[in-house]
Amino acid sequence: MEEGIRVNREVKVAIIVMEGTNNEEEAYQSFKHSEATPEIIHLKKLEDRKKKLSSYDIVCFPGGFSAGDYVRAGAVMAARIKSNLMRDLEEFVESGRPVIGSCNGFQTLVELGLVPNVDGDGRLEAALAPNMSNRFEARTVYLKMNRGNSLFLNEFKEGEVIKLPIAHSEGRFITRDKEVLGKIIKNRMNVVSYVDGSGKESGYPWNPNGSEHNIAGITNKNGNVLGLMPHPERVFYKYTESDWTRENNGTGMGNRFFTSAVQFVREKF
Amino acid sequence: MTKEEVSTIISVIGKKREELANISKMLHLGLSADEMSLISSYFKNEGRDPTDVEVQAIAQAWSEHCSYKSSKIHLKKYIFGIGREKVVALGDAGLVSLDDDTAIAFKMESHNHPSAIEPYGGAATGVGGILRDILSMGAQPIAVTDFLYFGTKKIKGFPDPKFIEGGVVAGIRDYGNRVGIPTVSGGIVYSEMFSPNVLVNVGCVGVVDKKKIRSSAITEPGIILIVAGGKTGRDGIHGVNMASAVIESGEEDITTVQLGSPITKEPLIHAVLEANDKNLLFALKDLGGGGLSSVVGEMLEAGGMGGKVYLEKVPLKEASMKPWEIWISESQERMLLAVKKENVNSVLRIMEDWDITSSIIGESENGNRLRIFYNGAKVLDLESQFMTSPKLYERPSQLEEKRIVQYLPSYPNNFAKLLLGMISDSNVRTREQVVRQYDHTVRGSTVIGPFAGIVGNEGPTDASVIRPNWNKVNGVAISHGSNPFYSKIDPYSGGKAAVDETVRNLISVGAEPLGFSDCLNSGNPEKQKVMGEFIEMVKGMHDSAYSLDIPFVSGNVSFYNEAGRRRIPTFPTILGVGKVEDIRGAITPDFKGLGNDIYLVGLPTTDLAGSLYFRRLKKDGGRVPYSDPRTLKRRGWNLLNAMRSGTVNSAHDVSDGGIATAISEMTIGSEIGAALDVSALGLRTDFALFSEPQSSWIVEVRLGREKEFVKYMGEDAIFLGQTQRSALAISRGEDKVLVVDVDQIRKKWKKGYE
Secondary structure, eight states: HHHHHHHOOEEEEEEETTTTOOOOOHHHHHHTTTEEEEEEEHHHHHHTSSOOOOOOEEEEEOOOOOOGGGGSHHHHHHHHHHHHHHHHHHHHHHTTEEEEEHHHHHHHHOOOOHHHHHHOOOOOEEEEOTTTTTTTTEEEEEEEEEEETGGGGTSSTTEEEEEEEEEEEEEEEEESSSSHHHHHTTTTTOOEEEEEESSSOOOOSSSSSSOOEEEEEEEESOEEEESSSGGGGGGSSGGGSSTTTTTTTTTSSSSHHHHHHHHHHHOOO | OHHHHHOOOOOOOOOEEEEHHHHHHHHHOOOOOHHHHHHHHHHHHHHHHHHHHHHHHHHHHHHOOOOOOOTTHHHHHHTTTTTGGGEEOOOSSSSEEEEEEEEEEEEEEHHHHHHHHHHHHHHHHHHHHHHHHHHHTTTTEEEEEEEEEEOSSSSSSSSOOOHHHHHHHHHHHHHHHTTTEEEEEEEEEGGGSSSSSOEEEEEEEEEGGGGGOSSSOOSSOOOOOEEEOOOOOSTTTTTHTTTTTBOOOOOOGGGGGGOOOOHHHHHHHHHHHHHHHHHHOOOEEEEETHHHHHHHHHHHHHTTEEEEEEEEHHHHHTTTTOHOOOOHHHHHHHHHHHHHHGGHHHHHHHHHTTTEEEEEEEESSSSSSEEEEETTTEEEEEEHHHOOOOOOOOOOOOOOOOOOOOOOOOOOOHHHHHHHHHHTTTSSSOOOHHTTOOOOOOOSSEESSSEEESSOOEEEEEEEEEETTSOOEEEEEEEEEEEEHHHOOOOHHHHHHHHHHHHHHHHTTTOEEEEEEEEEEEEEETHHOOOOOHHHHHHHHHHHHHHHTEEEEEEEOOOOOOOOOEEEEOOEEEEEEESOOOOOOOOOOOOOOTTTTTESSSSSSOOOOOOOOHTTTTTSSSOOOHHHHOHHHHHHHHHHHHHHHHOEEEEEEETTTTTHHHHHHHTTTTEEEEEEEEEGSSSSSSHHHHHOOOOOEEEEEEOOOOHHHHHGGGGEEEEEEEEEEEEEEEEEEEEEEEEEEEEHHHHTTTTTTT
């Protein structure tokens, strides 16, 4: 019986938003349809201590244009968190529970220094710069999964090529210096890479923004924080994949990210 | 402010017509001498002259933009009565039924004049305004659409068409992407006809629980009025008056264009929907053209109430604003919420939670008078009915008699070149360089977006499909129809063709059409020819929609798209929504497999006027293609049944460039070609391939289901050939007509992208 209780344990997800965040609905639905209990929480409520991060199992930073992204993408959200909530968030990360940020959420994680964080000191090591094409790009890309130790990628085969939508104008992942990039590669933290239709790493348009080393997504060393530009939450079911009328991809590319994290929490916590 | 500064008395009683016309001009009221005389006699009865606030308020309400005074009589006669039993509710947007619990709210409207003056701000606030119309019904927006018409020729004194295009696209992108609603459908037409009168027609679709639909009528006294969202500023003053006059030059008053802030709008949507979901809102309406003046008046009038408003309570951007400016400002991102007293605190708390400015500005009262105060001084005291009942015009109209001259082109000697030319034509080739700047997957519900096919090589689609509820399998299909080229030659047939195209597009994805919204674009209605065209257009729309029994539930009219001696043709952009019973059966145009049968549902025509074929030959002649709504209904609904039974692999409607172009487009996203024989179509080969027959589709039939398919379609299906590897080959019996590689087609179609 004890097994059963563990399986049905409620997994609480904090989806953190501020004005301009706008991908929370699909993030909410994705966790809901992964049998978790998501909650959309305005940053204000965390700042006012009306809500506490420690009472959640997973933290999600959804995409959008937090604060309008009129300065560097994700910078305002990160600054607000740093000035007030950083200790709570660091404790959450150190506890080993899952944190995911896609698109603007990825930008926020980078600004917060939570990824890549190769040196473990939380300093800013990378940035998501404007796309090389200098324009907003909305399309589907091919991605190679280099699982590493990311807890979000447990349900993917090593080297599997999948397809996810992207929609951003600032997605070019660049590192502070060669050293940081070297450590990312050495530690196998570049867990999601842009590839072409045949699974090879190629340039534009397959790499839609000109990211260094074709990096689309990155984990921290511990494998519990994932930041990525593509949007798994938009293709939870295969019927929103852009080529679903041609190919039967089974259940949907996106849902594996979420069910994997929810399962991880059920097993480990 | 001293009392004199608060508001000025405008002396109108006993004034002559010319003097009244002069007052209208001096104060930028945009009213005619007749209308000014009505105001003069109204105030004579009141025994006093009006304040500036009063005449400005009346001018807003009586503007063409707000009152539809030139079109209402015709719209009532031809448009409003169709398919009423299918309409769930009407208001700022119209609603039709998706299923037992859910209604679809949708609307399309123009933002032409602001976009011509300030393309970036004009287009952005167009998106903002249409989103608020959907929100006003209590509905969650699920999709934004935009149909754009750009000029190709630089006109002296006006901005370069490329500058206009860049601004409009950036405005839609920066607003739509930030507000988090996918931009999924629309179109772009390039033509000299739109120099310098650019048209920006924007649409929005939403869904709402039928039990939570709200109206804008305030039917009880003591209802509190709350303005929520952005602050009120001087931007957008006299916007409706500007939109109700011809553009004199490229240097119009820029203060008439509003400024948008999607980052205010995005939480406003959440907050308003949360308040509505908790049943805290009695009524609501968005603040658009005419500002508070239009909205307060209309909400009270609709419910038979009077009311009072305290202008000093309105949160301002600029403290020095005069009362009349506050009252008519069209500042963006504002909603007027009407709330019962006991719910006021809860509503204000929700607004605060979302960091949204809100303020109580007044309340409803028994009676029929609206009274406005500013720091204790009464600045307006009018019967709301007087404001909202302008003089309607049945303006004189004249039908232009056109002699139809036939034109017979010489027989083409290189069909492959002709076809490839059409595929790379500026009005056929991909719009990816624009559309891929719009986020079309946000909200994670886009089942069919603007492009479909092999990732990296996608081709076009006919309609988009959104799955609004992840727990259900039904979907909302969204598409448009418009053909200004046909309309220019024959506004009646152009009106019919727009309905035909909308229906075709919806059926192509497997959706049953449910309703239309019409955005009517025209010139100066005071010209008899323009009015004649307008009446012809609505007659055409009527004749089609009436036969199909599909209602027009919302829309708008944009007159005065004229500059100097240049004016646009009179034509509609129609936004259509449909219901996909089961999204898992939705259909895209890209060919799916090798060796499958290809059918034409329809018949080519000899009516080539306005067709891409003739446009490329720079020739005119004959009639535009004829649309018979009964044929459309028979073919369309039979095809729907064939699709629902699973006999169809892919489908694409026949439009610009005819059958040959439609088939070519089906190869783009699939890398699959076709071998076709057009002898069964009769007619000259160029007419068979390039005429644009209405109510027609190309269909790839599922292997082994051919007989069933033909049984559904009867004689409407004509066998053309089969899909094959990598090349499109067309013959006529023994004679080869053309062979082109699929790669070549794709390369031509992708011209201008990457």
